[in-house]
Amino acid sequence: MNDELLRVLSRPPRERADAARNRARVLDAAARLFTEGGVEALTVDAVARAAEVGKGTVFRRFGDKSGLVAALLDERERRLQERIVFGDPPLGPGAPARDRALAFFDAYLTHLADHLDLVRLSETAAPGARYRVGSYVFWHRHLAILCADRPDPDHLAHVMLGMVDADLNAELREHGYSWDRIRAGVAAAVGALFGPTAAP
């Protein structure tokens, strides 16, 4: 019984083969449905049907709809995360914090422009969904570290991320804002929030 204990403690609860297969099927089906019919076609029932899987399976694997969509975005976001951690400055390590933050928002807005509908769906599918998705936590920590010398970095990071809220930006777009205009506004605000540049 001792080795059972050991097993339990050390086991990173591996995913069963059928579970993994179904995760892939669901993700696949979701991606297909989205490219075919846009965000409108992306209902949980339709995804389950297209994946030839029960609806319960979708929820067990992804928690809720917002989780499913987040998983759909995961690969793209992971790429951006890697560029932040390992990539070249100014996005990656090495550049001054302010420049890194500006580079981040520039890159993130590109991501947002490319996937506005999906990001919006994942952020509005449930109240508070935005702040629980793994990637939000990543962006938040990154920014909080970048402005570590400000009074409340944690809060400031949330405030900054508010500027790239998908719902807000979708609304701005509908009101005729160009992405360039949004980019400029965000850059200006980020600059201001980082405080005045050290005068030469």
Place this chain on the structure above:
Amino acid sequence: MNDELLRVLSRPPRERADAARNRARVLDAAARLFTEGGVEALTVDAVARAAEVGKGTVFRRFGDKSGLVAALLDERERRLQERIVFGDPPLGPGAPARDRALAFFDAYLTHLADHLDLVRLSETAAPGARYRVGSYVFWHRHLAILCADRPDPDHLAHVMLGMVDADLNAELREHGYSWDRIRAGVAAAVGALFGPTAAP
């Protein structure tokens, strides 16, 4: 037929008596349900039943659930709006723009703290709901005017209002942020966004 034209042009499409009566009943029932069972008890069916009114009536009067909740908040918000337009400085006219903005956020955060659940409900009931509610438009215009001399006042106003997003602040509260901490963070950010104070 000329006076018919006149009538049509001048008529502010008055509300029928039964319509007005039902609006009051619904609002009443909603308020009662909320004080009794909190935001959880506030389903459209329950409201309609409590108001002894068909469900369709609720939707015809208020558009959607978020509209109903917004109407519930309307009175309180109207009071704040009056203080902004007619009240004493620094909230009302007369104080420097920066001070007025700071006073606004302070007052708004008080409002938010008092009605967090309702505001959150009205903002998350539907995607984009937040930006369509009348009061948001009011706050936005007010702020945009206050920072009229900045490069993109319209966008900047949206950014600032992002800091008092109900969903965000509900999340912050759940993570243990005190309202004082939030207040301080918002004040600092608003100050920074208004640019450095003119040095004496």
Place this chain on the structure above:
DNA sequence: AACATAACCGGACCAGAGTCCGTTTGTCTA
């Protein structure tokens, strides 16, 4: 007072998210 009509009413109906639970299946041990 009778009429015309536009606004309003109610509740049956629909769609989509999320839950539940009896059944099946993968995996690990003996």
Place this chain on the structure above:
DNA sequence: TAGACAAACGGACTCTGGTCCGGTTATGTT
């Protein structure tokens, strides 16, 4: 290879927001 059991399965079910439409009623005109 047989057996035990946790994990996963699937689809019927519930709950809630929102739509629709045939019938009703307030209102203003004649």
